[in-house]
Amino acid sequence: MQLESQRTARQRPAGPARSRVLLRQERGCLLLAAVDARAAAAGLAPGQPLADARAILPDLETAEHDPAADLRALSALAAWCGRFTPWVAPDRSGCDGGGAAGLLLDVTGCAHLFGGEAALLAALVEGLGKQGFAARAALADTPGLAWAVARFGLSEGAGPSAMGAATCAVPPGAAKATLAALPVAALRLAPGQVELLERLGLRRVGDLYDLPAGSLARRFGPMLAHRLAQALGRAKEAISPLTPVPPFVERLALPEPSDAPEAIALGLEALILALCRRLEERGQGARRLVFTLYRADGSLGRLKLGTSRPSREPQHLKRLFAQRLEQVDPGFGVEVMTLAATAAEPLTALQSILPCAAGVSVRGAAVPKAEPPAFGTALCPAQAREATPASEAQLSEVSSSQALLPQALGEVVDRLVNRLGAAGVTRRAPRESHLPERAVAAAPPMGPPAPAPTPTAAWRRPARPRPLRLLPRAQPIEALALLPDHPPAQFRWRRLLHRIAAAEGPERLSPEWWHPEPAKAAEPARDYFRVEDDDGRRYWVYRAEGRWYLHGLFA
Amino acid sequence: MSSGLEKFEAEPLEDGEPWGLEALRARIRLLERGTGRAACDGLALGLPPLDAALPADGLPLAALHEIAPGRPDWDDGPVTGFCLALLVRLAARRPGPVLWLAAGGDLYAPGLAAFGFDPARLIEGRAKGDGEVLWAMEEGLRSGALAAVVAEVAELDATAARRLQLAAESGAVPAFLLRRWSRPGATVPIAAATRWRISAAPAASFALPDSGIAEPRPRWQVELLRCRAGRPGNFLMEWDHATGDFSLVAPFCDRPADAAGVSEDGPAEARRAG
Numbered sequence: 122m123q124l125e126s127q128r129t130a131r132q133r134p135a136g137p138a139r140s141r142v143l144l145r146q147e148r149g150c151l152l153l154a155a156v157d158a159r160a161a162a163a164g165l166a167p168g169q170p171l172a173d174a175r176a177i178l179p180d181l182e183t184a185e186h187d188p189a190a191d192l193r194a195l196s197a198l199a200a201w202c203g204r205f206t207p208w209v210a211p212d213r214s215g216c217d218g219g220g221a222a223g224l225l226l227d228v229t230g231c232a233h234l235f236g237g238e239a240a241l242l243a244a245l246v247e248g249l250g251k252q253g254f255a256a257r258a259a260l261a262d263t264p265g266l267a268w269a270v271a272r273f274g275l276s277e278g279a280g281p282s283a284m285g286a287a288t289c290a291v292p293p294g295a296a297k298a299t300l301a302a303l304p305v306a307a308l309r310l311a312p313g314q315v316e317l318l319e320r321l322g323l324r325r326v327g328d329l330y331d332l333p334a335g336s337l338a339r340r341f342g343p344m345l346a347h348r349l350a351q352a353l354g355r356a357k358e359a360i361s362p363l364t365p366v367p368p369f370v371e372r373l374a375l376p377e378p379s380d381a382p383e384a385i386a387l388g389l390e391a392l393i394l395a396l397c398r399r400l401e402e403r404g405q406g407a408r409r410l411v412f413t414l415y416r417a418d419g420s421l422g423r424l425k426l427g428t429s430r431p432s433r434e435p436q437h438l439k440r441l442f443a444q445r446l447e448q449v450d451p452g453f454g455v456e457v458m459t460l461a462a463t464a465a466e467p468l469t470a471l472q473s474i475l476p477c478a479a480g481v482s483v484r485g486a487a488v489p490k491a492e493p494p495a496f497g498t499a500l501c502p503a504q505a506r507e508a509t510p511a512s513e514a515q516l517s518e519v520s521s522s523q524a525l526l527p528q529a530l531g532e533v534v535d536r537l538v539n540r541l542g543a544a545g546v547t548r549r550a551p552r553e554s555h556l557p558e559r560a561v562a563a564a565p566p567m568g569p570p571a572p573a574p575t576p577t578a579a580w581r582r583p584a585r586p587r588p589l590r591l592l593p594r595a596q597p598i599e600a601l602a603l604l605p606d607h608p609p610a611q612f613r614w615r616r617l618l619h620r621i622a623a624a625e626g627p628e629r630l631s632p633e634w635w636h637p638e639p640a641k642a643a644e645p646a647r648d649y650f651r652v653e654d655d656d657g658r659r660y661w662v663y664r665a666e667g668r669w670y671l672h673g674l675f676a
Numbered sequence: 677m678s679s680g681l682e683k684f685e686a687e688p689l690e691d692g693e694p695w696g697l698e699a700l701r702a703r704i705r706l707l708e709r710g711t712g713r714a715a716c717d718g719l720a721l722g723l724p725p726l727d728a729a730l731p732a733d734g735l736p737l738a739a740l741h742e743i744a745p746g747r748p749d750w751d752d753g754p755v756t757g758f759c760l761a762l763l764v765r766l767a768a769r770r771p772g773p774v775l776w777l778a779a780g781g782d783l784y785a786p787g788l789a790a791f792g793f794d795p796a797r798l799i800e801g802r803a804k805g806d807g808e809v810l811w812a813m814e815e816g817l818r819s820g821a822l823a824a825v826v827a828e829v830a831e832l833d834a835t836a837a838r839r840l841q842l843a844a845e846s847g848a849v850p851a852f853l854l855r856r857w858s859r860p861g862a863t864v865p866i867a868a869a870t871r872w873r874i875s876a877a878p879a880a881s882f883a884l885p886d887s888g889i890a891e892p893r894p895r896w897q898v899e900l901l902r903c904r905a906g907r908p909g910n911f912l913m914e915w916d917h918a919t920g921d922f923s924l925v926a927p928f929c930d931r932p933a934d935a936a937g938v939s940e941d942g943p944a945e946a947r948r949a950g
Contacts (some may be wrong), residue, residue, distance in 0.1 A: 546801050
């Protein structure tokens with residue numbers, strides 16, 4: 122049975138007595154791409170023309186083959202298998218050789234969680250069966266042997282009804298004996314090579330054991346010897362997982378599927394505590410976390426969040442998740458939950474706050490390894506004079522709060538980012554541009570500022586006046602200037618007439634002709650004026666190609 | 677209440693500490709807040725008549741302050757300027773960044789740098805509505821890790837304001853509410869420690885940048901409308917971004933600054949004078 126036909130059958134169950142095939146078009150001719158069990162029993166096989174198939178089974182039901190959907194279905198199944206192990210890889214290598222698509226799972230160290238290898242396989246096949254897929258599962262020392270046994274080592278007639286025969290766990294050390302009895306196609310070879318081997322009378326893998334490796338390689342190419350070595354564990358083969366395996370994962374299986382929010386919250390709490398313990402053992406703190414719900418119907422619910430600083434504070438992580446826990450839908454019930462730290466960074470041990478007497482500074486008691494963000498104060502001339510009046514008690518308060526500042530700040534920034542979104546909480550970084558709207562870039566609120574395009578990353582006092590508020594888009598105004606080059610004498614903005622009492626300018630800002638976008642490079646030059654109206658409100662207006670715009674507000 | 681009184685009485689008076697009427701006033705202040713000495717801390721604004729009008733010889737930290745434009749929708753610049761001037765003085769005193777929350781977010785960092793405030797100490801939060809702004813403000817205040825929290829809101833009710841005041845006290849962080857334009861009649865009085873109204877005022881000189889002054893001093897009509905344990909007043913003042921100082925302005929050129937510029941009769945009187 123193949124994934125292709127099973128996926129279609131799941132979507133539209135065929136009539137009770139009809140066989141179904143999937144079709145693909147090749148050089149104007151319709152060929153069978155996949156056949157279901159009943160059609161296969163009647164002698165149909167992939168690659169046959171549709172006309173021949175109709176001659177054998179006239180009431181054949183046909184559907185179009187959709188490889189992209191097959192791949193999606195296989196990836197979804199791989200994600201579902203994440204409940205057994207994070208090392209899951211979809212495997213399409215069998216499709217070319219006429220075999221079925223499969224999944225490779227590395228369950229090293231996972232079997233005991235499910236009550237042994239046999240129980241793990243049974244749970245796997247049963248779970249897939251519930252989703253409408255008949256599957257065969259084999260567990261062996263090497264991926265190659267498991268692949269071979271799953272496809273060729275189980276009795277052909279085994280279906281969902283005979284669950285026991287659909288699984289096989291090869292005991293350790295029995296690899297060579299098990300493989301010897303299998304046909305050579307079990308070695309994941311190209312169809313042509315299989316044909317060649319069979320023509321030479323080498324039908325079983327065991328027949329190859331006695332042949333010298335050198336002549337095998339000469340006669341059949343290096344692939345055959347390599348595949349044989351892989352299946353027997355003499356050559357290494359790695360399973361490259363679908364998603365990167367996170368360094369820290371905690372897993373919790375519920376005794377029975379539950380959709381109660383309290384159960385999920387409790388489970389999450391237990392996972393957070395376990396994960397934080399693991400992180401502490403390794404001296405790490407989580408930067409990105411993924412909470413995954415494996416629902417009873419085979420679908421997945423995910424909740425991802427990030428922290429601005431490495432953290433392994435259970436209370437903090439709990440609060441972050443609590444803000445968004447209602448966003449995940451438990452569906453018809455959750456069977457398994459996992460919590461993974463997909464990104465972690467070193468975090469040295471934090472000492473909890475010392476109960477300190479007044480006047481004793483605890484500065485430096487809790488300083489994470491990462492540098493605290495530099496909040497430069499070079500621009501504040503008032504600082505030097507203002508530093509004196511604080512009394513002794515105040516000083517100690519300030520210093521103790523300073524010591525705890527980075528952690529508390531990181532936590533509050535996390536909560537804000539969690540609710541407002543990463544784009545909603547930013548710091549401003551300077552950008553080297555003389556156009557006012559391009560002179561500012563957004564930077565993450567806590568981490569090091571984004572790599573500045575120029576070496577001058579610090580803010581400098583601008584040489585010319587700049588407004589406190591810059592309108593997101595310059596607004597056209599009706600202005601009246603006495604002479605073409607003069608500042609406006611009055612202007613109308615938001616239906617109110619402003620008479621100009623004083624003006625200063627112009628400051629000419631030319632377009633950035635080097636800008637990659639032609640539209641931006643060809644903008645007209647702007648003549649900026651700072652104007653003050655009768656009431657004392659100060660505006661930043663400019664003229665471009667004879668038209669006037671209001672761009673900013675001064676204090 | 678009673679526990680706070682006992683605690684205070686247990687402390688012996690030290691030499692040099694104010695006694696008599698001043699000491700009693702300080703005690704009352706402590707009892708009113710109930711959160712200890714830090715809550716009564718004031719930020720001196722460096723302007724004697726203004727500091728005298730405020731409790732705690734300055735702007736009380738750990739409290740909610742409301743700053744409203746003199747003319748809604750038109751005086752956003754002066755309101756921003758006055759709040760930033762307070763922040764410049766505050767940033768020298770307290771560690772940590774300032775959180776500025778708004779729905780739109782059109783603060784211009786080079787303008788802040790020109791004003792004397794380091795944009796590197798500013799974290800901007802963009803929220804979707806007043807509700808989210810208020811939530812974020814409360815979170816920021818309770819954390820106690822910020823130098824100050826500023827929020828631009830159009831509407832809020834007395835309960836929300838009370839929550840913010842409590843959050844400011846618990847985190848010992850000053851909170852500034854900048855009122856944006858809202859529909860007439862929607863603004864209800866809220867329980868803020870101080871309530872300011874800022875209007876633009878014509879500057880005396882409109883210096884050209886060639887004279888060496890990058891930015892002329894902005895001038896505002898600052899009305900202290902309401903002040904818990906203080907006296908309302910009305911001031912015409914300038915901000916010097918180069919030194920980070922407020923200064924009073926004489927309404928008429930021929931009067932000295934110390935004799936004029938302050939009128940304590942209330943806003944109406946001042947408006948006529950100004």
